[in-house]
Amino acid sequence: MKFLDFRAEVAKVVAKACLSLGYGSVEVELSPPPNPSYGDLSCAAPIRVAQRTGEKPGDVAVKVAGEVSGLLPGCKYIGSISPHRGGFLNFTIAYPRFLLDSVNAVLDQHDFGERPQAGKSYAVEHTNVNPNKALHVGHARNLVLGDSLVRIMRYLGNQVQALNYIDDSGAQVADVIVGFRFLGIPDVPPEGAKFDVYCGDSVYTKVNKEYLSNPQLKEKQSLVLREIEKGSGDIAEYATGIVNRILADQLSTCWRLGASYDLLNWESQLLHSGMWAVMFGKMKSKGLVRLETQGENEGCWVIPDPETGEQKVLVRSDGTAVYVAKDIPYASWKIGLIGDPFGYDVYQGEQPDGRRLYSTTLEGGKSDVRFGGAQVAISVIDSKQRYLQRIVSKVLEGLEEGASSRYIHRGYEVVALSRATASQLGHDIEGEYAHMSGRKGLYVNVDSVLSRLKERAAEETRKRNPEQPQAFVDDVAEALAVAALRYELLKQDPDKLIVFDVEESLRFQGDTGPYLVYTYARARRILERAGERPALGEGGAVKLRAPQERNLVRKMSMMDMAADAAMEYLSPREMAKFAHDLAVAFNDFYEGVQVIREADAELRGARLALVDASSLILGRSLELIGVPLRSRI
RNA sequence: GGGCCCGUAGCCUAGCACGGAUCAGGGCGUCAGCCUCCGAAGCUGAAGAGGUUCGCCUCAGACACCGAGGGUUCGAAUCCCUCCGGGCCCGCCA
Structure with missing residues (x-):
């Protein structure tokens, strides 16, 4: 631009x-x-x-x-x-020339600063919620960060595969299955409840409480785990059914938040793909792992710890791989250190951006799409996992020189709950905030936050649009709810802990998502009301000399720079800041000069053109952070 | 014990990645204004305490010196070191 x-x-x-x-x-x-x-x-x-x-x-x-x-x-x-x-x-x-070119590039050439398709190929992994519960606001931070990053990377001309890893064979899923199969908890949610919410809020917490007083139940968990890992038999099939039901509900929440994916990677398939054996073999031949013959890790395959130089167990003495080890074949697949063993089927469901979603399969697959093998892999995973991610990275580097620079962990701090919000959930806490815990039932679900936000937004929208039908109010309120949550989670420094407070999040004024959506709608309504076509010519460009007009055009012409910064630091927040700055510049302009009421036709046309172009840029920047737009709210 | 992250006004936050220009930008909260005129989810302005015969008087203070202290520099919120406070990670759990 x-x-x-x-x-x-x-x-x-x-x-x-x-x-x-x-x-x-x-x-x-x-x-x-x-x-x-x-x-x-x-x-x-x-x-x-x-x-x-x-x-x-x-x-x-x-x-x-x-x-x-x-x-x-x-x-x-x-x-x-x-x-x-x-x-x-x-x-x-030189404003007249600059204004003319900037505005007309948007209006005539529809140039929003997109780059040609000349970027790199990326595999971006995000969301990755265990399929045993509904998404809570902490998961939403991951999703918003990852999804926005994907959008910005595509805007800059990169080929991006958005991956969502489904850990369908872990202990968390097993817990839910234990609840259904061994505690007699019904696998049908109460009337009106979402299945994922039911599993997380009720089943999972109940089972974990039960573990404390009932040690035999823990044995059932390992039984279920073994069955799931085996992949066949009654329990495994049952588990697959449950996981699919939960996943479907989770995805509806993800889609509601505006995220979309290209592929669901199933952990169970990764385990059965044979990739681990291949990677393990490579690691052995490169001398990256060593079999301990004595000491406390006797019988285990270990690698040196990147921090302490001590041993880190990768394969247990019983021959099974530990958690990090599963990440090694997955990471290798992402950046093409191993061939692609998967086939791909279409996953049914309509994503917000209309992209087709695929799902890995080991049975050939009906689609001829290919995934994995990207130049760079980016994993959006919270900062607690930095240590483990470093181990993965180190192993990759050992397998292929330079591989660690192609495997990037995009960390971020988690979301905690304020004392007030925790208290509302029935938890009395000591400090100012508390970390969320699925096991303890201390978390706030995305759906419940969205519905509260929506309620608040609907109230306000109805007040402003008494003559509009309910469907209008509903649509706008939903958009505002998503805008509010996404923006709140995105605008903060990823390295800083977010202390989430339900009441606080219901604020729609100031530096919030609704402010941005409002500003966009405000601008679009001016154009609608004007009833004439914006027109910016040389004469008009000279007449736009107010500082507010110049600030606005200067700001809007920097959108691609914001995207570049976001890409460089893998920080979509740069785009959120840009959108906010642009909205402020627009409101400043709005307060400072008149558009429709301007008597000079040439100047009026020029201002309309400026409103048009700047609002389109604002809209585009909001799309890049997944904040939904409405031309009227 | 080892490692990572954070510490900016009553509260939240930007600026730190490349050190610079006069008051370190915003937002929330509080108070006061601005809709007969393009959408007020917006914009503008203010902000010590006590007393009061309501005109003022008295005291305090020059409205975040960027957690504290050092160092480098002509110049530090930004770079380096030490310390303090808060959080997280370091399992043959996932």
Whole structure:
């Protein structure tokens, strides 16, 4: 987009000026000025030059500015340059040209900054909720982070496979099966309850409580685990049925949140695929694992711990692989260190973006799509697993040089519950917050949060639109609920713990998702009400000289830069911040100038064009973080 | 014991990845304004305590010196070191 062009022009011109002044080649650092009155872009190059030559930074700035001035006639988007005595060069944009090109690129060429399909191929894994319970808000943080990342990566022209790993053979699933088969808990939820919610809230917690007083039940758990791992027989088949029912409910929640996937990877199939044996063999031949013949790990295959250098068990003395070990074949498959043993079937269900969802199978598969073998794999997994992920990465590196740089763990801090919210759930806690726990029943389900948000939103929407039908209110309220939750989970630094408070999350004002959706709708309604086509020509572009207008167009032309930053740091939050900044710039513009009521037809048309373009960009940026749009709310 | 992350006003948060320009941006909460005119889910402004004959008076304070302290630097919220506080991880559990 145009701001990058402007930036590139500035960089070029400064480098050229420094060269002809005999300063040699300098690194041109560019940054936004601290105060908009300084200009649109700042360059600190004179300070660097001054450090080398011993001159005063301000003097260098004056000299460079003088030299640059001579180059300006050949520039498209640089309006002016002024030196600052601190050694900065401040550049302004040549707004009429810049405005015209930026706005019309959006309106005429539908250029939203997407990059050509020239990126890399990625496998992004996220969500990964054990199929024994409903999603809670902590899972939602994972989903929102991963799904937004996928959207942004695709926007930037990358080939992305969104993977959702289904751990259908773990202890958590076994617990639910134990409840149904050995505690006589009915496998039908009470009227009106979702099956996943029922399994998590009622069955799973009940079984775990029972374990404490009933040691024999633990034996049933290992029995179920063995049966599931075997993959055949009555219990295994029953478990498959239960898992499928839970998964279907979980996916409906994921889709409700706007996420979509390309593939469901079943752990049971991974285990039966024979991949582990292949990888284990490779590890042995590369000398990455060692069979201990004495000591406490006697009979186990171990690798050195990346942190302490101590031993880390990979294969138990009974020959079974530990949890991390399962990740090794999966990771290897993702980045193509092993052939693809899977076939793929279509998984029934309609995803929000219409993409087809596939599911791994070991029975050939009816589709000829292929997955795995990406250049880079990104796993969105909470930071607690950093240590284990490092082990996986280290093993991969041992198998193939450079592999660890193609296997990236995108960690994030978890979501905890505020004291007030925990208390509402019937838990008295000690500190200010408490970590969620499925076993203790201390968590807040996504569905329940969404329904509360929706209720609140519906109330407000009805108030504002008394004449609209219920379906309208319902649709808008749902969108606002999703917007509120996604934005709240995304806007925060992933390295910071989120203390979730139900009451707090019901806030729709200020820096929230609904604010963004509102701003978008507000802009679209202006266009609807205007009843005339936006039109921006040379004359109109000259008339757009209010600072609010210029701020708005400058901001909107930086969307691709926000995406680049999000990609570089694997942090979709950059896009969330951009959307918010743009919304603020729009509201500032809205308060500052009149659009429909402007008497000058040319200026009115130009402002309409600006409203149109900037709102489309806002809409596009919201799509990239999965915040749903409505042209009216 | 080893490792990772966090610590910015009453509360929440941005800025840290490349150290710079005058008040370190926002939001929430509180108070006061702005809809006969493009959507008020928005925008603007304010913010010590006590007393009061309601005009002022008295005291306090110059509205986050970025957890504390050092160091590097012309310059540090940002880089380095130490410490303090909080969280997490280090199983032949998953």
